[in-house]
Amino acid sequence: MTLRLIFVRHGLSSFNKEGRIQGRNDLSTLTKEGQLQAEAAGKTISSIPIDAIYSSPLQRASETTKIIIKQLKDDLHATYTDELLEVDLGPWSGLTKNELKDRFPEELSVWQKNPKELTINREDGTKFQPIKELLHQAETFLKNLFNSHLGSNKTIVIVAHNAILRCLILKLINEPSKGFKRLKLDNSSISICNVTFNDWRDRQVQIQCLNNIAHLYPSIPQKSSKKRIILVRHGETDWNKQGRFQGQIDIPLNKNGKAQAKAASVFLKNTIIKKAFSSSLSRPKETAQIILNEHPGIEISVKDNLKEIGHGKWEGKLESEIKSDWPDLLKTWKISPERVQMPEGENIKEVSARSITGWNEIRKDLKNGETALVVAHDAVNKTILCHLLGLMPSEIWMIKQGNGGITVIDLSEKEGQPDTIICLNITSHLGGIIDSTAAGAL
Numbered sequence: 001m002t003l004r005l006i007f008v009r010h011g012l013s014s015f016n017k018e019g020r021i022q023g024r025n026d027l028s029t030l031t032k033e034g035q036l037q038a039e040a041a042g043k044t045i046s047s048i049p050i051d052a053i054y055s056s057p058l059q060r061a062s063e064t065t066k067i068i069i070k071q072l073k074d075d076l077h078a079t080y081t082d083e084l085l086e087v088d089l090g091p092w093s094g095l096t097k098n099e100l101k102d103r104f105p106e107e108l109s110v111w112q113k114n115p116k117e118l119t120i121n122r123e124d125g126t127k128f129q130p131i132k133e134l135l136h137q138a139e140t141f142l143k144n145l146f147n148s149h150l151g152s153n154k155t156i157v158i159v160a161h162n163a164i165l166r167c168l169i170l171k172l173i174n175e176p177s178k179g180f181k182r183l184k185l186d187n188s189s190i191s192i193c194n195v196t197f198n199d200w201r202d203r204q205v206q207i208q209c210l211n212n213i214a215h216l217y218p219s220i221p222q223k224s225s226k227k228r229i230i231l232v233r234h235g236e237t238d239w240n241k242q243g244r245f246q247g248q249i250d251i252p253l254n255k256n257g258k259a260q261a262k263a264a265s266v267f268l269k270n271t272i273i274k275k276a277f278s279s280s281l282s283r284p285k286e287t288a289q290i291i292l293n294e295h296p297g298i299e300i301s302v303k304d305n306l307k308e309i310g311h312g313k314w315e316g317k318l319e320s321e322i323k324s325d326w327p328d329l330l331k332t333w334k335i336s337p338e339r340v341q342m343p344e345g346e347n348i349k350e351v352s353a354r355s356i357t358g359w360n361e362i363r364k365d366l367k368n369g370e371t372a373l374v375v376a377h378d379a380v381n382k383t384i385l386c387h388l389l390g391l392m393p394s395e396i397w398m399i400k401q402g403n404g405g406i407t408v409i410d411l412s413e414k415e416g417q418p419d420t421i422i423c424l425n426i427t428s429h430l431g432g433i434i435d436s437t438a439a440g441a442l
Contacts, residue, residue: 011037023089037188042071051154056084083141086161138167176390214428235260247311260404261290305358308377312345338394352383352393402437
């Protein structure tokens with residue numbers, strides 16, 4: 001069974017606009033802008049057949065849900081559940097950030113460094129840990145959801161809040177270390193995960209996109225730090241389309257790949273890019289060159305350690321040919337890629353090591369205020385994103401990277417804190433919220 005889970009955060013609320021902590025209280029309502037954001041989200045997903053909608057009952061989420069339903073072609077009724085309530089922040093709710101800093105400075109410091117370890121005192125003197133409780137709540141919701149939809153392939157919309165949606169996504173990917181700090185979800189953003197499962201313990205998850213706000217203006221979230229990297233997968237090649245393993249064979253972009261790069265260029269034209277880096281192979285270099293047509297005067301720094309995985313004897317072959325000659329190895333590659341040494345090629349740990357080295361070199365090269373474009377490949381991008389999400393290289397299949405897909409990362413300014421994935425695998429500029437780029441081999 002496969003579930004497509006479409007996570008939507010509620011539109012801009014009155015408390016969001018005032019800079020107040022919302023938490024679990026129900027005093028905040030959608031602003032006019034929030035209503036328009038919800039309408040835009042609904043229109044964006046209206047082309048997708050939806051089987052069910054679940055929503056938080058808090059009015060900022062329930063109003064978002066009702067607006068979304070009006071945009072859908074299907075006659076749906078939402079299921080409202082307390083399992084989608086926002087995090088309980090007790091006495092913090094309703095406070096501005098300055099008030100929070102004045103009244104709870106020590107607790108705020110913990111929240112900023114490691115939210116999962118935050119402990120809050122209730123008015124009655126009892127203590128609780130909001131994020132740990134919320135992670136448990138998220139797991140309960142997901143288990144109940146899976147049990148309710150056993151034996152079916154469905155698309156389900158889940159409308160809720162920033163913290164609970166992050167916890168749902170983190171639970172799906174086995175809750176990586178400091179995971180809560182690694183993600184960002186904007187108002188009315190759309191995130192999609194595909195889950196194939198037999199039960200809760202036996203599940204395979206693929207993150208198709210995170211924090212997509214291409215339906216809003218601006219279409220990329222605002223910077224949350226002084227340094228930003230835009231990570232792009234190269235456009236389509238003929239071998240992508242055919243499903244051939246290209247690896248380090250230097251296959252150029254095809255006509256569609258050039259069009260994808262052009263679409264990415266238009267999508268990014270209002271972004272101020274100061275530096276650019278690319279794998280040394282021609283398909284990412286050409287993709288970068290086309291994107292930079294909107295940003296004249298920027299030279300591309302070529303990085304050999306961002307080359308695609310070396311597939312060795314598999315390169316140039318269709319999956320059917322590999323299945324004929326290496327059936328067991330191909331099966332293992334699809335299930336446990338970390339156990340595969342490509343015949344006369346690389347393994348995923350080697351790719352991860354050199355890709356992360358390249359990433360860190362680029363990271364150190366950036367100055368405050370700079371945004372860099374980085375264009376590379378499927379396996380390279382996936383290993384970098386696994387690293388940023390706190391996942392192991394063996395978990396590359398959790399990450400989707402479409403040809404011409406755009407990912408944005410804001411670099412942490414504090415020692416020991418993870419970088420934040422601002423959005424992941426945005427392909428709306430290529431035809432829609434669902435990634436429909438070539439599904440060929442790496």
